[in-house]
Amino acid sequence: MKKRTTKISVLVISAIVALIIAGCFVIVSVTQPTTIQGLEQFTATVVVNVEGQSDANPHYAIAGLLIPNDWQIDSVWFTGGYTGYCTFLPANVPDNEPGGQVDYWANELETRYASGDNMKWVVYQSTTSHPVVASTVQANLYVKMTPSATQGNYNLGYFVTDAALDFTDPTYYSISLTNPITVAGVLPVELTSFAATTVKDGVQLKWETATETNNRGFEIQRSNNGNEFNTVGFVNGNGTTSQKVSYSFVDKSAQAGKLVYRLKQLDFGGAYEYSKTVEINFSTPKEFGLLTNFPNPFNPTTNISFTLPVESEVKLSVYNSAGQLIKIAAQGKYSAGTQNVIFDASDLPSGTYMYRISAKGADGAEFVQTAKMLLLK
Numbered sequence: 001m002k003k004r005t006t007k008i009s010v011l012v013i014s015a016i017v018a019l020i021i022a023g024c025f026v027i028v029s030v031t032q033p034t035t036i037q038g039l040e041q042f043t044a045t046v047v048v049n050v051e052g053q054s055d056a057n058p059h060y061a062i063a064g065l066l067i068p069n070d071w072q073i074d075s076v077w078f079t080g081g082y083t084g085y086c087t088f089l090p091a092n093v094p095d096n097e098p099g100g101q102v103d104y105w106a107n108e109l110e111t112r113y114a115s116g117d118n119m120k121w122v123v124y125q126s127t128t129s130h131p132v133v134a135s136t137v138q139a140n141l142y143v144k145m146t147p148s149a150t151q152g153n154y155n156l157g158y159f160v161t162d163a164a165l166d167f168t169d170p171t172y173y174s175i176s177l178t179n180p181i182t183v184a185g186v187l188p189v190e191l192t193s194f195a196a197t198t199v200k201d202g203v204q205l206k207w208e209t210a211t212e213t214n215n216r217g218f219e220i221q222r223s224n225n226g227n228e229f230n231t232v233g234f235v236n237g238n239g240t241t242s243q244k245v246s247y248s249f250v251d252k253s254a255q256a257g258k259l260v261y262r263l264k265q266l267d268f269g270g271a272y273e274y275s276k277t278v279e280i281n282f283s284t285p286k287e288f289g290l291l292t293n294f295p296n297p298f299n300p301t302t303n304i305s306f307t308l309p310v311e312s313e314v315k316l317s318v319y320n321s322a323g324q325l326i327k328i329a330a331q332g333k334y335s336a337g338t339q340n341v342i343f344d345a346s347d348l349p350s351g352t353y354m355y356r357i358s359a360k361g362a363d364g365a366e367f368v369q370t371a372k373m374l375l376l377k
Contacts, residue, residue, distance in 0.1 A: 024051050025061065025082075025160035027174040028138070032156065035182045038149040039213060041074065046141040046158050048174070050082045058129035059164045060097050061086070063141055064109045065122050066157025066177065070148035076124040081137025086124035095125050101166030109159060112167060113177065119154075125163060149213070151185045188213050188267045189237070192244075196261055196280040201291050202252040202305070202338050203282055205261055207275070209245050212238050219264040220249050226260045226277065233294070237265075252291045252305035253340030256284040284336045285309050288367035290357045293343070297374040300346040304329065304373075307338050310361040316341055319354040329355065350377045 025048045032044035063076055063086055076086040089095060094103035102108050109121040141160065161173035194207040205220060215237030221229040232253060238245050251261075259282050263275035285307035293302045304316065316330040326348065330341040343355070356370040 024162055024165060024172050025049070025139075025174055026051065027158065027160060027176050030158055030176050030179050032179055032181060034180065035184055036147055038147055038151065038183050038185055039211070041144065041146045044143045044145070044156070044158070044179075046143070046160070046176075048082075048139050048141055048160055050137050050139050059162050060095060060129050061126040062089075062095065062105055062159075062161050062163050063124045063143075064105060064157070064159030064175075065124070065143060065145075066109075066113070066115060066119060066155075066159075067122065067145065068148065068150070068152075068154055069118050069120050070150060072146045072148075073122055073124075074144040074146055076141070076143050078126065078139050078141055080139035082130060082139035084126050084128055084130070087127050089123040089125045091123075095163045096129070097163035100163050101168075102163075108167065113157070113159075113175065121157075147183050149185075151183050153180065153182050155180055188271065188273065189215050189265045191263070191265075191275055194263065194275055194278055196259075196278045198280065198282060199250060200289070201250050203254040203259060203261070203280055204248060204250045205278075206246070206248045207263065208247070209238075212241050212245065214240055214267040214269065216266045216268045218247065219266065220251065221262050221264055222251060222254070223260040223262075224255075224257065226279075229260075229262060231264075239268075252294065252338060253303065254282050254338050256282055256337045258282075285338060288312075288359060288361075288365070288369075290355075290369040290371055291338075292371065293355065293373045297376040298345070299375060299377050300348075301342055301344050302373060303340055304343050304355055305338055305340045306357050306359070308334055308336050308359065308361070310336050310363050310365070312336075312359040312361045312367075314339075314357065314359045317356045317358075318343065319356065321352045321354075323354075326353065345375050348375060350375050 028047040028049055030046050033042050036042055078084055091106035105123045106121050115121055156179040157177045159175045165172040189212050190210040192208045192210050197204050217237040218235045219231045220233040222232045223229045232251050233249050235247055235249050260277050260279050262277045264272055266272045287309055289307040291305040293304045312334055314334045317325055318327045318329050320326050329343045353373050354370055359367045
């Protein structure tokens with residue numbers, strides 16, 4: 001999903017003149033997404049002017065952030081004329097500024113700018129003190145954060161100041177409290193790639209996810225025209241994970257011609273969404289073949305696929321472990337391509353079975369092959 005971004009400017013010209021003597025940070029603009037997916041990390045950028053100070057002592061920067069209670073701040077740092085990473089300053093821990101007028105910034109911010117229901121102030125300070133800035137320079141404050149899965153509309157707040165100052169003069173600090181953002185819900189699966197290639201057994205589909213939330217799995221769907229899709233397989237998902245996951249599936253029943261595939265991602269609550277489609281021109285097999293049944297083990301049905309380079313008379317037989325013929329799974333004339341037969345073993349007991357294909361092509365070529373499958377009830 002593409003993010004829409006807004007830019008909120010806060011310019012106070014009269015304050016800048018006074019701050020050259022007092023020394024402070026002035027918020028010039030805030031840039032952040034206006035819409036975000038739940039659990040999708042993003043970075044807000046706060047452009048600030050760092051004003052020159054009248055004393056020669058190094059000082060610490062203070063950054064206050066007003067966020068929902070269940071959000072997470074991942075990192076905070078400055079670049080530009082004022083650089084360095086910031087560390088979290090707990091509400092019950094004083095800042096590192098010697099002789100500063102305010103020590104407990106989270107409490108002060110809460111008192112003066114009440115966070116309200118379901119919101120909180122969190123404070124960060126620069127890890128090292130910075131020397132006096134003799135003139136006005138511009139810096140960027142970056143705040144990387146991760147929202148929760150809770151949908152809603154919020155106003156984020158940003159506060160900057162020098163730890164040596166206090167709230168007695170409004171030109172000592174700068175604050176921006178109207179920065180709206182909407183959490184539109186959780187994107188269950190972030191799909192980063194999806195591709196189809198031809199392999200010996202059919203069409204191989206490969207895809208990767210960057211993150212997954214409540215992911216039950218993927219239906220693999222195929223179409224001959226791009227409009228009507230049929231499910232040809234299912235691959236289990238990985239529930240909830242922030243790790244990259246790679247998946248693959250071989251469609252052994254693919255027929256020669258132009259094929260269109262898509263994934264139907266399902267979560268455990270029943271919600272689903274479709275991936276983009278991929279196309280492939282699948283050619284006729286060059287040789288006879290009997291493919292491994294899928295799934296295996298199975299209960300009570302499984303797919304048995306075979307490849308035919310030419311139109312052929314085919315007989316597909318199933319035997320028990322003693323070599324006795326149990327069923328004729330398929331018999332008749334089949335066109336060239338990869339063919340699929342669904343074998344139903346509802347009336348059979350658990351055990352190992354053999355399936356055997358005998359085929360005679362229109363060109364006179366003959367083919368016989370046997371494979372093993374396991375029925376578990």
